[in-house]
Amino acid sequence: MSEYTVVGQTVARVDAVEKVTGAAQYGADVHPPGMLYGKLVRSKHAHANIRSIDTSEAEKLPGVRAIITQDDVPSGRRVFATDKVLYLGEPLAAVAATDPDIAEEAAELIKIDYEVLPVVQDVIESIKPSAPRLHGDDTKDGPNRREISGQIRKLSRDKENDHSDEISKLEAELEAYPDEVYYNISAESHTEAGDVEKGFAESDVVVEDTYVIPRVHQTYMEPHVSVASADSSGKVTVWASTQGPFAIRSGIAGTLGIPLTQINVIGTTMGGGFGGRFGVIITHVPAVLLSQKTGRPVRVQMTREEEFTDGRPAPGCVIKLKTGATNDGRILAREALAFWDSGSVSGASIGSTIRVRGVYKIPNLKISAYGVHTNKSGTAAYRAPGAPQAIFAGESQLDEIAERIGMDPVKFRLMNMREEGDTVPAGGEEPKVGYKETLEAVADAAGWWDREAGKNQGWGVAVGDWTNGCGPGGVYVSVHEDGSVRIFHGSMDITGTDTAISQIIAEILTVPYESVTIRRGDTDSAPYSTGSGGSVVTFTMGNTAKLAAEDAHRRVLELASERLNTNVDNLELKDGEVHIISAEPPKSISLGELAAYSLSTTGGPIVGKGSFARQASTPALAAQIAKVEVEPSTGRTRVLKLVASQDVGFAINPMAVEGQIEGGTVQGYAWAMMEEMQYDENGNVNPGFVDYRVPTSADLPTVESVIVEVPAPNGPYGAKGVGEPPITPTLATMANAVKDAIGVRITELPIKPEKVVQALKSNGHDA
């Protein structure tokens, strides 16, 4: 039996009824009187100089109320492209009209004269001297040009390994790289621990491979949307579908030069985010500009096609990885060289290349990562940003090593996992984390130890690690005369966090979960809160909520001590009543009575305040096992079993935690097997669900989730953030299962049927 009554229990979420009845209000459901419809005018080319923009025809269309370009941005900060576009779909102007169809017609009537330029979409092409320069800085000291040491290109190809033609070509290109300079570089990151050359020299087995991971879209189901209303006094209200209303407020203030106090951001119910819903320019700023110009509320809502051309998806990357180990299974060294496709602006999560170190004792580690410009939109976070890509490479290669030294992949991982007190390569000291417990749990649940595989069937395992973030937040708690509790805060609910906060407060104030209600304020009224991303909310806001409830608890005991004429040390709050400990006959007073009494005291009502910024987080591990069957003639892979375990610290709401594990795992599956944003010299070529396939219920079996609880010292009740870890291992889990099934290592995702057939052929198999 748990020592707790509300936390640790599955409860219906606070937003249950509104979400199953259609009452929840998402961004596009906001419709203030007189609202106009905005539409962005987008580049039709992936790289071009803009000679002119002619809006005259569009202005004549009845119903058009405003057309704006960069000239209409008083602050001068870049909102629209002016002289040059760098990707298909880059915004050049925006229209507001009385009807969405009229806005679309008007956008089509705007004439843009382009001078088309050469395009580069591939990171390895882009670093070459021959590539078009996206930011025109090919001078020796240009910011996007990097001198490189020859050393990092020495990662030579491992001839024994299986390769697709494409990967072989890529590796040959990298090896034959002609210069000592990389071009179109947006950022770089280098990490080193120990001496990798020594580590490789001492290794019995050294494996090296190149991994290619595609750009994928977060594909939240609600496209980007905002509604802005600027009144005549200059006050701006923005209804925004965003993970971080306070970040949007400061973003709008900074971009448009509007004082912070003149902006109120109202976060609407979010139709999924996964990291992609922090951007301020995409729809919020154009909506504000259009509203300022027309004096009417304006809604800017992206279509799904616009999401694919001008969203901020997860970066693709090319990772060369080399690992050395001894015959008895000790990993000695790992070296990585990564090129991340940052698109037209910097911002790809290149620092996450460090995740190739995994949760293993690797004494020698060297990592070089570069962000590379291409003619695509910029990128953003997607659930554990950068980790799925790096961990795909790291965990795929571990299986290759395990195979060569003849060791079971689970045992090999268990043997190398770090333990409490170990040194983290290029990091600090390892805290207590359930690495082994989590991997053992998934192996047991999946039946790994006595697994059987029929013809063309195989099993794959992988683990992925992630550490939740942390940030500032505030919570208020009020106790009312009927004993009910009201929570007030400013963080966006990210599928269950409001429920977790409510459970924590109910637990501390010992009231039924049902008597607690929670209210999210806007940026005008709520205390500051960090954005809902990076698995921060339950950790940060959970701790904040705990502090607020404890503050209220103190006031409750203080009031009870006055009422019951005894010292607070003699009192305890239990089941919504304050009791005098061991009093005979029992003596108590209810929370409601105390709340009523508080109104006539000099000290005032029961209001608890919680304010929190940061505490050290503890890493979390996700471990997964898949059993698949591959049909060699068609290359189709069917998942027969998918089991996912995770060290969540403590599951505040177990059903919600399972939901996070299941959902993240399926997103990882999709990245491994289905999803890929494709580009040619014209830009993105698959901007819709027919050509960019995401999984449906028909694609997968039930995901079996296994909760492991090794408490995090600073988490509320030991909880860790749970949202991000489950996506991190699945890419490699799937690739490892396919390798086990058909003996072919696929290093370039997604593992589409045609790729399997091609790999089988190049490996000498007859289809």
Place this chain on the structure above:
Amino acid sequence: MAKLPVSLTINGDEHDLLIEPRKTLLAVLRDTIGLTGTKEGCSTGDCGACTVIVDGKAVTSCMVLGVTASEKEITTIEGLASDGELHPVQQAFINTGGYQCGFCTPGFIMASKALIDENPNRTEEEFRHALGGNICRCTGYTKILEAVLKAAEEIRTTR
């Protein structure tokens, strides 16, 4: 654009409207009537977020022109609960945790209701395939399927 008269029965209420022929049923429901529970996820009929029930059949309302829905009976997510009681499909989605962000949920609930009304005896595998036109990005479908099977069972036993 010239408008045409249409007569729609939505959740039992009759609406006589003048609408542009280019407006989809989705646009009519959301923008004209103000029933925003039905969601727009793709506008191309591929995600199922806009699913409503027209004359007993689940349809993606972004693929239907409003004028062609004239004289038809339309049920949206707002019309499912009755007398303050949630429909068994709605209740099952709550009980099993079959939703997260909730954006796809109205579409999933409407599609599930139509499928169960048509045949509540489908197997899990059959429901998995029959719901293949609805996309959910949060749940991974495990708990959605659990909800649909529970609702089907309840509807079978109480019919």
